[in-house]
Amino acid sequence: MNESSPILNISIFGVFVLITLVVVIRASRNTKTAADYLAAGRAFTGPQNGIAIAGDYLSAASFLGIAGAIALNGYDGFLYSIGFLVAWLVALLLVAELLRNTGKYTMGDVLSFRMRQRPVRAAAATSTMAVSFFYLLAQMAGAGGLVALLLGITGSGGQALVIAVVGALMIAYVLIGGMKGTTWVQIIKAVLLIAGAGIMTVWVLGKYGFNLSALLGAAVDAAPKAGEKLLGPGLQYGATGTSRLDFLSLALALVLGTAGLPHILMRFYTVPTAKEARRSVVWAIWLIGIFYLFTLVLGYGAGALVGPDKINAAPGKANSAAPLLALELGGPILLGLIAAVAFATILAVVAGLTITASASFAHDIYANVIKKGNGDESKTDEVKVARITAIVIGLVSIGGGIIANGQNVAFLVALAFAVAASANLPTILYSLFWKRFNTSGALWSIYGGLIVTITLIILSPAVSGKPTSMFKNADFDLFPLSNPGIVSIPVAFLLGYVGTILSKDKADPAKQAEMEVRSLTGAGAEKAIAH
Numbered sequence: 078m079n080e081s082s083p084i085l086n087i088s089i090f091g092v093f094v095l096i097t098l099v100v101v102i103r104a105s106r107n108t109k110t111a112a113d114y115l116a117a118g119r120a121f122t123g124p125q126n127g128i129a130i131a132g133d134y135l136s137a138a139s140f141l142g143i144a145g146a147i148a149l150n151g152y153d154g155f156l157y158s159i160g161f162l163v164a165w166l167v168a169l170l171l172v173a174e175l176l177r178n179t180g181k182y183t184m185g186d187v188l189s190f191r192m193r194q195r196p197v198r199a200a201a202a203t204s205t206m207a208v209s210f211f212y213l214l215a216q217m218a219g220a221g222g223l224v225a226l227l228l229g230i231t232g233s234g235g236q237a238l239v240i241a242v243v244g245a246l247m248i249a250y251v252l253i254g255g256m257k258g259t260t261w262v263q264i265i266k267a268v269l270l271i272a273g274a275g276i277m278t279v280w281v282l283g284k285y286g287f288n289l290s291a292l293l294g295a296a297v298d299a300a301p302k303a304g305e306k307l308l309g310p311g312l313q314y315g316a317t318g319t320s321r322l323d324f325l326s327l328a329l330a331l332v333l334g335t336a337g338l339p340h341i342l343m344r345f346y347t348v349p350t351a352k353e354a355r356r357s358v359v360w361a362i363w364l365i366g367i368f369y370l371f372t373l374v375l376g377y378g379a380g381a382l383v384g385p386d387k388i389n390a391a392p393g394k395a396n397s398a399a400p401l402l403a404l405e406l407g408g409p410i411l412l413g414l415i416a417a418v419a420f421a422t423i424l425a426v427v428a429g430l431t432i433t434a435s436a437s438f439a440h441d442i443y444a445n446v447i448k449k450g451n452g453d454e455s456k457t458d459e460v461k462v463a464r465i466t467a468i469v470i471g472l473v474s475i476g477g478g479i480i481a482n483g484q485n486v487a488f489l490v491a492l493a494f495a496v497a498a499s500a501n502l503p504t505i506l507y508s509l510f511w512k513r514f515n516t517s518g519a520l521w522s523i524y525g526g527l528i529v530t531i532t533l534i535i536l537s538p539a540v541s542g543k544p545t546s547m548f549k550n551a552d553f554d555l556f557p558l559s560n561p562g563i564v565s566i567p568v569a570f571l572l573g574y575v576g577t578i579l580s581k582d583k584a585d586p587a588k589q590a591e592m593e594v595r596s597l598t599g600a601g602a603e604k605a606i607a608h
Contacts, residue, residue, distance in 0.1 A: 082409040082412075082413065083228040083229045083230075085410065086227050086412070088413075089413045089414060090416065090417045090421075092417075093420070094246060097261075097265060097421075097424075098249070098250075098253075100254075100261045100262065100265065101249075101254035101259075101261065102253055102254070104254045104257040104260075104261050105257070105258055121348055121353075122348070122353060123353040123354070123356025123357040123359075123360060124357070124360050125357075126260070126354075126357035126360075127356065127359065127360020127364065128263075128264045128360065129260045129264050129267065129347075130341065130357060130358070130361035131267040131365050131368070132262075132263030132425050132429075133340060133341060133344060133426060133429040135271075135365065135422065136212075136422060136423075137216060137220075137396075137419060137423050138215065138219070139161065139368070139369075140274070140372075140399060140419060141223070141395075141396040141400075141419060142157075143157050143158055143161075144372050144375045144379060144398045144399040144402075145379070145388065145394070145395025145396050145399070146376065146395060147372060147375075147376020148296075148377070148379040148388055148395070149380070149385050149388065149395055149398075150303075150307075150312050150313040151296070151306065151308060151309075151312055151376075152308060152309055152312065153310060153314055154376055155372070155373055155376070157331070158369035158372050158373065159369075160328050160332055161331055161335070162366050163332050164331055164333070164334065164335035164336065165335060165358065165361065165365060166362075167332060167333060167335065168336040168341070169355070169359070169362065171336060171506065172342070172505060172509075173357075175596040176342060176354075177345040177346065178351045178598070179595055179596045183202075183343060183437045183440050184342050184343070184437070185197070185437060186440075187508060188504055188508055188519055189201065189441075190508070190592050191585055191591075192508075192515065194446075197516055197519050197523075198441040198442070198445050198446055199441070199446050200519065200523040200524060201441060201523065202438060202442050203523070203527070204339075204496065204501055204523050204526075204527055205339040205433065205437040207527060208493050209340065209430045209434035209437075209470070210470075210473070210474065210477070211492045211493040211496065212338075212430050212489070212490065213427055213430050213431070213470070213474040213477070213478075214477045214481050215481075215489035215493070216423050216426050216427045216430070216478075217243065217244065217474050218240075218489070220239060220423045221239060221479075223423070227412070227416040237479045240475060243423060243424060244472070244474060244478070245475075247428050247431055247471055248431070248467060248471035248472075251428055251431045251432050251435065251464075251467040252467060255432065255460075255463075256432055259428045259432050260344075260347060262425050263425045263428075266418075266421040266422060267364065267425075269417075269421060270368070270418050270422055271368050271371075274372070275371060277406060278378075281378035281382070281402070284382070289374075292377055292378060292381060293307075293308060293377055295381035295382075296377040296378075299380055299381050299382075299384045299385070300385050303385070307377075323557075323559055323560060325563060326559075326560045326562045326563035327491060327562065329498070329563055329566060330560050330562030331494055333498040333502055333562070333566060334495065334497040334502070335497075336502055337497035337500070337501030337502035338493070338501075339433050339434075339437065340429045340430050340432075343432075343433045344429075375398075379398035380398075382405045383398065383401045383402055399415065399419075400416060400419065403415035431470050432463075434466070434467075434470050435463045435464070436463055438462070438463070439466055440463075443458075443459065443462045444462075491539070491559070491560045492534050494562075495530050495534070495560055495565060495566075496527060496530050498566050499527070499529065499530045499562070499565040499566050499568070499569040500522070500523050500526035500530065500569060503522045503526065503570045504519050504523050504526075507519070507573050507577075508592075509596055511577075512589050512593075514573070514577050515582045515583065517579070517580030517582045518573045518577030519576075521573060521576025521577075522576065525568070525572035525573075525576075526566075526569030529564070529565045529568050529569065530561055533556045533564060535553075536553060536556040537554055537556045537557075537559050538554040539560075541554050542554030
């Protein structure tokens with residue numbers, strides 16, 4: 078079998094970076110106002126935004142992590158794909174259109190619409206920053222692990238340098254291009270990722286006469302320890318009642334978390350109308366659904382052609398399944414292309430997260446809490462604050478990524494989803510659908526959901542007490558589940574309800590009526606901004 082060529086991998090990645098930087102610089106020419114920088118001037122069509130959403134959503138965890146999970150755990154690994162995909166139905170049916178009609182730039186716009194502006198915006202920005210930071214940490218640390226396999230860099234210093242380079246590029250994309258430049262990077266990356274996965278899928282199926290049964294049989298033969306268990310549930314999560322409950326908790330966080338992820342919600346504001354927001358989600362569902370079907374073939378293909386022993390022996394373990402499959406199929410050139418796509422995936426997702434967190438700080442904290450909504454949006458101060466925030470977030474995430482490099486980063490992604498599902502989703506749904514919901518309920522739900530989720534994660538086996546934990550030598554795992562979703566999500570809904578019922582704070586009926594009309598009809602919502 079051919080070996081990986083680090084020089085080839087770097088060259089292909091360099092070409093991608095140059096092309097996307099040119100695109101970002103060209104996109105930045107029309108960035109003058111806050112709407113241009115934070116919402117891309119609402120100039121993208123539904124299909125364009127749908128492709129960008131797919132680019133934002135299909136992170137390194139989706140491509141590398143799920144293919145590896147299927148290669149090693151078969152059916153149980155594929156349940157991740159199903160969870161991520163089903164989550165989009167929640168986003169489409171409950172959130173996308175209503176959110177686009179009600180808000181302007183950020184999730185805080187919707188949550189504070191009929192509440193007391195300053196405390197609710199501060200809470201929404203806090204939860205946005207928390208979700209974005211944990212997601213960023215996982216992506217940055219993933220970049221370090223990927224490099225070990227693809228560029229032959231094994232020392233922690235070399236991996237730290239690569240994490241710093243990824244962070245610097247991300248800051249450049251966000252500073253230069255704003256949401257418009259970031260969106261084009263995500264569109265390019267989504268096309269490359271889905272095309273690359275599609276080519277590999279056809280290639281793998283071709284080796285088995287386009288017979289899925291033959292492929293599954295070969296995967297079973299290549300894994301004598303697991304054998305037929307690869308084809309049914311229970312290999313990873315079926316050992317005990319606790320592990321089954323843990324899987325249910327993870328599934329709940331994945332399915333409900335997507336509709337509360339700030340960087341996904343913010344994408345709905347880059348289109349001119351609610352109809353285009355709805356179209357963009359339909360496009361995203363199709364593209365993401367097709368991609369997750371590809372992961373089924375790629376995962377079992379890696380299991381059959383590379384084998385679980387070789388995958389486990391590689392530097393990135395499960396994460397190296399897709400790159401090793403590319404090396405097996407097309408040698409160093411295909412590996413180089415897939416490596417570049419994986420890097421592009423990390424870059425596009427971290428850029429999307431950074432613009433979301435910086436927009437939330439600039440729009441919610443600076444413009445509406447500090448300036449009390451008196452700033453002029455057409456001026457540059459909100460954009461200036463967003464750019465400064467992006468630099469700070471970039472530097473913090475580089476530091477965090479270097480610290481988390483080599484650690485168990487899977488729980489960071491799960492934590493981001495659990496926080497989004499607990500702190501954001503209950504408040505969004507209550508704001509949109511419950512007339513009595515008030516400021517007190519929103520604050521209880523956001524802060525309560527955030528505190529409960531992070532506390533349970535810190536006390537879980539994902540952080541300490543097991544060989545796979547983040548801190549292997551410590552032992553304070555008082556909570557038995559690795560993902561707290563099954564507890565934290567109902568608690569956050571309950572806190573929102575109790576906070577509202579106990580509060581003497583009365584909801585504003587006129588504001589509530591206006592929000593209902595606007596969310597359902599789009600009357601008075603932000604229109605496209607002509608240049």
